[in-house]
Amino acid sequence: MGLHGGDIWNLEESHGLTPEEVLDFSSNINPLGVPQTVKRLLAEQPQLALRYPDPEYGELRQGLADWLGLSPGQVAVGNGASELIRELLLVLKPKRVMVPVPGFAEYARAAANLNIEVVGHRLNAEKDYQLQAEALQSDLELHRPDLVFLCNPNNPTGAQTGLRTMLAAQQLCLRAGAWLVVDETFLELSRLGTKASLVPFFNQGQLIVLRAFTKLFALPGLRLGYLASSEDLALRIRNSLVPWSVNGFAAKLGNLHRDEAEYLAQTARWIAQEPDWLYQQLEALAQHPGSPFDRFWRPDVNFLLGRLKTPQTAAWLRQTLLGKGILIRDCGNFAGLGPEYFRVAVKNRQANQRLVAELALHSASGG
Ligand SMILES: Cc1ncc(COP(=O)(O)O)c(C=O)c1O
DSSP: OOSSSOOOTTOHHHHOOOGGGOEEOSSOOOTTOSOHHHHHHHHHOGGGGGSOOOTTOHHHHHHHHHHHTSOGGGEEEESSHHHHHHHHHHHHOOSEEEEEESOOHHHHHHHHHTTOEEEEEEOOGGGTTOOOHHHHHHHHHHHOOSEEEEESSOTTTOOOOOHHHHHHHHHHHHHTTOEEEEEOTTGGGSSSGGGGOOGGGGGGSSEEEEEESTTTTTOTTTOOEEEEOOHHHHHHHHHHSOTTOSOTTGGGOTTHHHHTHHHHHHHHHHHHHHHHHHHHHHHHHHHSTTOSEEEEOOOSSSEEEEEEOTTOOHHHHHHHHHTTTEEOEEOTTSTTOOTTEEEEEOOOHHHHHHHHHHHHHHHHTTO
């Protein structure tokens, strides 16, 4: 099983599905698709492929800094958030990092590849996978990490942490002498939105916030991530990155939030409605006597986690849905989750209805 969702490239031989034929619920990107500004840029400025991008990414960082209310010196850009996860570890050289369990696999993978010890901070199903300040404190005392990853909202659980608890987590990490890295890749696709962001709180130190264009602007293939921190650390990270790791097209997108205000407003309207609609539909299926679904977790973001009743497995469900051209994320390989867990993206109403209809067939037949 792959480490990530979104692998639509290798289903032709096994399932006779070309990438165009797959209805992909396994990767969690904005269903509004590629914004017009980006389409125009790709179509109208081919000369950007002919030139090296600005090695300083001055224009890109200025645009992002304006959006975030920071100085361009506090920003570093990378080839997706994933590159920056590895880079910040290379620069900070922690001996031990703590990662959320369950959580995005790249934190632990990047650390392990750099021979950094990884310990887990367990989030519990019974508490709806919500971050608890007391539990974080006891794990900080127990494991004494030099760096802590948190993800808000968390992938794959879909649980969002409010600002008050995030600020408490920041204080706890500061007191424990640990860097806090908050992955806000999904924040702009969440119920609370940027109200839950730690971006305004860099003055306390030892904080890095990670974001990306990947999910919000549906650009996983373009590769653009960014981080914000102190000027000193952001500079060290920029100096460490491979030169020109962000391509010339992505380098022109610093003002995309401003230029795509209507796209963002439409996104906000969809987020206010659609995750809850899909959750209600799926939870209704789980109530069906004989349904293979145990439960779903109410999402704060554009994806949701579900659990099957044993002995049904997510591998079975994935396989069955692939027969109908639908790809979901089997979460069996997430640390802290078992073979009965799966994740689905929230897409547009039409696609969501198709998913619900397919799943309803199995609920009625008892799997
Ligand atoms: C929580 C989280 N952070 C970061 C990333 C990586 O994003 P990118 O494609 O920008 O490297 C992902 C991708 O799935 C993710 O789920």
